[in-house]
Amino acid sequence: MKNSPSEGGEGFEFSPVEGLTTDLDQMTHEQVEQAALTAKKLRDMADAQLLIATAAMHRRDSARVTHGLTTAGWLRRHCRMSASKASGTVKAAKALTHMDAVRKRAIAGEITADGVRQLCLARDMHPEAFLVHQDVFADVAAYLSPRDLRQAIDHWRQQVDQASAVADAQHRRRRRSVFLSRTLSGMWDLNGMLDPESGHIINAAITSVTDPTLIDPHDNRSNPQRRSDALTDICRFWLDHNGSTKMTGGERPHITVTLDYDTLVSGTSSEGLLPEIDGTPIDPATTRRLTCDSGIVRIVSDSDGQPLDVGRRVRTAPPAIRRALDHRDGGCTWAGCDAPSSWCDAHHLIHWADGGATSVGNMRLLCRRHHTMIHDGKVPPDP
Ligand SMILES: [Zn+2]
Numbered sequence: 001m002k003n004s005p006s007e008g009g010e011g012f013e014f015s016p017v018e019g020l021t022t023d024l025d026q027m028t029h030e031q032v033e034q035a036a037l038t039a040k041k042l043r044d045m046a047d048a049q050l051l052i053a054t055a056a057m058h059r060r061d062s063a064r065v066t067h068g069l070t071t072a073g074w075l076r077r078h079c080r081m082s083a084s085k086a087s088g089t090v091k092a093a094k095a096l097t098h099m100d101a102v103r104k105r106a107i108a109g110e111i112t113a114d115g116v117r118q119l120c121l122a123r124d125m126h127p128e129a130f131l132v133h134q135d136v137f138a139d140v141a142a143y144l145s146p147r148d149l150r151q152a153i154d155h156w157r158q159q160v161d162q163a164s165a166v167a168d169a170q171h172r173r174r175r176r177s178v179f180l181s182r183t184l185s186g187m188w189d190l191n192g193m194l195d196p197e198s199g200h201i202i203n204a205a206i207t208s209v210t211d212p213t214l215i216d217p218h219d220n221r222s223n224p225q226r227r228s229d230a231l232t233d234i235c236r237f238w239l240d241h242n243g244s245t246k247m248t249g250g251e252r253p254h255i256t257v258t259l260d261y262d263t264l265v266s267g268t269s270s271e272g273l274l275p276e277i278d279g280t281p282i283d284p285a286t287t288r289r290l291t292c293d294s295g296i297v298r299i300v301s302d303s304d305g306q307p308l309d310v311g312r313r314v315r316t317a318p319p320a321i322r323r324a325l326d327h328r329d330g331g332c333t334w335a336g337c338d339a340p341s342s343w344c345d346a347h348h349l350i351h352w353a354d355g356g357a358t359s360v361g362n363m364r365l366l367c368r369r370h371h372t373m374i375h376d377g378k379v380p381p382d383p
């Protein structure tokens with residue numbers, strides 16, 4: 001990689017990279033890595049120069065003199081920065097003029113642009129205390145990862161100003177929120193912010209279900225799909241196992257699928273309509289899986305759909321059979337799966353709607369994923 005002076009400026013010198021002129025295919029792995037490192041270092045060095053030049057512009061108010069703009073406005077227009085990036089750059093530029101040790105190392109490309117920005121923010125929070133510890137920060141920022149540097153700054157802030165550290169933590173916790181809403185297509189939109197403790201707990205719970213060491217090679221779900229399934233499994237586990245969950249209508253709240261008997265047996269209703277969960281159509285395989293292990297309420301209706309007779313809710317796998325299955329199978333029976341029985345459904349080998357008996361002989365435990373796969377027509381591997 002060669003450096004050459006720019007031709008663009010009168011009265012100053014600047015050395016941008018001419019670019020990589022060597023054929024990449026002719027380079028060794030080490031040389032390619034070195035080229036990437038050099039390019040990154042030059043970018044950090046250039047970023048430091050941008051801050052220094054911006055500070056000089058700001059000091060002289062030159063953007064106003066030449067273009068009638070603020071420094072941030074000038075950056076937005078001429079450097080095509082977003083509003084937040086431009087104002088952040090001006091802030092960092094001003095802070096850096098008071099940070100000799102950091103500036104020197106930034107010019108040398110020893111502190112990354114990200115590190116410089118973090119230190120500038122730290123300095124803005126406690127300018128006097130930062131001055132005292134500046135040399136230490138300049139040293140550690142040269143080798144810490146962005147995350148570790150942020151943590152070091154957090155610890156330093158806590159020592160310097162405990163009251164605002166506590167207020168910050170409280171503010172973070174107040175921002176916690178979860179939004180869950182049904183979209184027009186029947187899908188659900190989930191988003192929000194978690195406070196540090198809740199984030200760790202939920203992350204640990206989801207990770208315990210999606211642990212990469214548990215992935216079987218035939219699992220072709222994407223990672224986001226696996227996380228979605230994990231969250232559903234965790235919530236279902238809670239509904240299945242928490243005896244104190246508030247009852248609605250004498251039942252623990254799960255989901256309700258409404259369908260007519262023909263649909264269940266043949267997969268299509270006489271009117272050609274799909275079964276629905278709360279108004280959203282679901283496919284026949286999902287219907288068969290959901291009814292395979294669930295509570296069933298028989299409702300006999302007249303031709304206008306008015307209920308004539310409502311039966312008792314009956315479990316497709318009564319507690320005694322379920323206990324026997326737990327004892328016999330001990331968990332998911334799909335070869336190679338270690339899901340414990342508490343995560344499993346009781347699957348009918350021959351569906352009860354097709355005349356299959358609800359008996360230990362006709363049933364086996366399957367975790368939610370393998371239960372779904374079986375009803376999708378997948379064949380379990382040989383044990
Ligand atoms: Zn089943």
Ligand SMILES: [Zn+2]
Nearest residue numbers: 332337367370
């Ligand atoms: Zn399984």
